[in-house]
Amino acid sequence: MIKKRKIPDAEIPTASQADLAFLLLLFFLVSTVIDVDTGLGLTLPEYIPPDQQVEVKINPNRMANVLVNENGDVLVDGNIEPVFKIKDILKPRIESKITLPLNQKMIVSLKTDRKTVYNVYISALDQIKQAFFEVRDEYSNGKFGKKFNDLNQVQQEDVKGAVPIIISLAEPELIKK
Amino acid sequence: MTFEKRRAKTKQEIPTTSMPDIVFMLLMFFMCVTTMREVDVLVQFKLPEAKAIEKIENKRLVSYIWVGKDRRIQINDSLIDLGKVEEIMYGKKKTLPELIVSLRSDQNVDMGLITDIQQALRKAYCLRINYSAMIKV
Numbered sequence: 130m131i132k133k134r135k136i137p138d139a140e141i142p143t144a145s146q147a148d149l150a151f152l153l154l155l156f157f158l159v160s161t162v163i164d165v166d167t168g169l170g171l172t173l174p175e176y177i178p179p180d181q182q183v184e185v186k187i188n189p190n191r192m193a194n195v196l197v198n199e200n201g202d203v204l205v206d207g208n209i210e211p212v213f214k215i216k217d218i219l220k221p222r223i224e225s226k227i228t229l230p231l232n233q234k235m236i237v238s239l240k241t242d243r244k245t246v247y248n249v250y251i252s253a254l255d256q257i258k259q260a261f262f263e264v265r266d267e268y269s270n271g272k273f274g275k276k277f278n279d280l281n282q283v284q285q286e287d288v289k290g291a292v293p294i295i296i297s298l299a300e301p302e303l304i305k306k
Numbered sequence: 307m308t309f310e311k312r313r314a315k316t317k318q319e320i321p322t323t324s325m326p327d328i329v330f331m332l333l334m335f336f337m338c339v340t341t342m343r344e345v346d347v348l349v350q351f352k353l354p355e356a357k358a359i360e361k362i363e364n365k366r367l368v369s370y371i372w373v374g375k376d377r378r379i380q381i382n383d384s385l386i387d388l389g390k391v392e393e394i395m396y397g398k399k400k401t402l403p404e405l406i407v408s409l410r411s412d413q414n415v416d417m418g419l420i421t422d423i424q425q426a427l428r429k430a431y432c433l434r435i436n437y438s439a440m441i442k443v
Contacts, residue, residue: 147322150329157336166362166408168438176428243418250417251354251437258358298424 169254171296182300191226193219193237197253199244212249215256216263223264227291234292240299254296261294268292345383349374351412355442362436367404369395373411377419388422396430410438 195215196204203212210218223235237257241250265277269288273280277288349372362368371391372380379386381394399405407427411420427435 143326147326147329150326150333154329154333154336157333157340161336161340166365166368166436166438167359167441168362168408168436169356169358170360170362170406170434170436173424173428173433173435175431175433176425241417241421243416243421245417246413247411247415247417247420248354248413250420251356251413251439254437255356255358255439255442262358 169251169258171254171298173298187236188233191233191235193222193235195237195239195253195257197239197241197245197249199242201246201249203253212252212256215253216260219257219260220264223260223292224267227264227268231290231293234295236295236297238297238299257296258294261292265289265292345370347372347380348385349376349378349380349412351375351410352414353410353438353440354413356437356439357442359439359441360436362406362408364406367402367406368408368436369398369402369405370408370410371395371423373409373415373419373423375412375414377415379423388419388426391423391426392430395427395432399430399432404434405432406434406436407432408436408438 194204194206198204201212203210203215205215205218219235219237226233226235237260239250239254239257262277265288268291269275269277269280269284272288273284275284277285280288351372351374370381374380379388379391381391386394395407409420409423424435427433
């Protein structure tokens with residue numbers, strides 16, 4: 130009679146599995162970067178060669194000129210203003226043009242010097258965008274009872290039509306040699 | 307008189323058999339979410355701060371231009387001259403028409419350089435740009 134040899138149980142020890150998994154988990158936890166890109170969006174105008182540029186006369190009533198010089202001084206329509214007041218100056222002017230057709234809406238023109246610091250330019254642009262965003266929020270709050278970001282697509286388009294963000298970057302001047 | 311302490315006879319242990327499963331689940335999540343950094347940033351920069359910030363939902367469309375505090379410009383993996391910006395960005399625009407250019411620039415750079423980059427982008431028809439900025443609290 131053949132005696133059956135007892136085969137030892139073939140098992141993988143699983144006691145340390147949790148530790149291994151933790152180790153891997155830690156690695157991925159540490160190496161993960163969930164960074165969302167945030168910033169100020171803007172659409173640049175198309176490039177037109179200087180000799181083909183046409184000057185369009187715009188009613189000064191719908192135009193707001195924001196000038197930032199190299200010292201960081203801000204000029205809004207000829208008056209010296211602090212950067213953080215740009216928003217309050219622009220808001221009523223944007224609001225007053227909500228009901229007007231598209232070709233009479235507010236245009237904000239932003240112009241800088243070549244030596245202006247980037248940071249000041251961003252703060253000025255930020256103020257202008259905030260002014261537009263707050264008018265949008267107030268308009269949509271009044272019409273739909275919600276903030277702009279909570280509206281559905283159709284309603285958002287409606288608000289965008291009423292309060293379009295028109296920011297014009299002034300054509301850089303040629304450097305005089 | 308002695309008091310006998312009453313003790314519940316049920317076990318007081320947390321079952322740990324399913325712990326690996328939970329951990330693996332977490333692991334899977336992080337493995338899926340992780341994106342390894344694709345490019346080495348060669349310039350030093352500190353982003354400006356702003357409030358009226360928007361998020362770029364579609365990361366696939368974004369192409370970065372870094373501008374360091376020493377005015378060096380980096381696109382993709384290498385530092386480049388200002389004159390090359392137009393050519394490179396035009397090539398990118400051709401392969402991806404909905405391109406969004408994210409400008410990650412140091413806050414103390416002068417606007418002259420930024421304007422020059424913008425002019426190059428305009429010539430390359432990369433018109434959608436995004437000034438990268440941190441949220442101001």
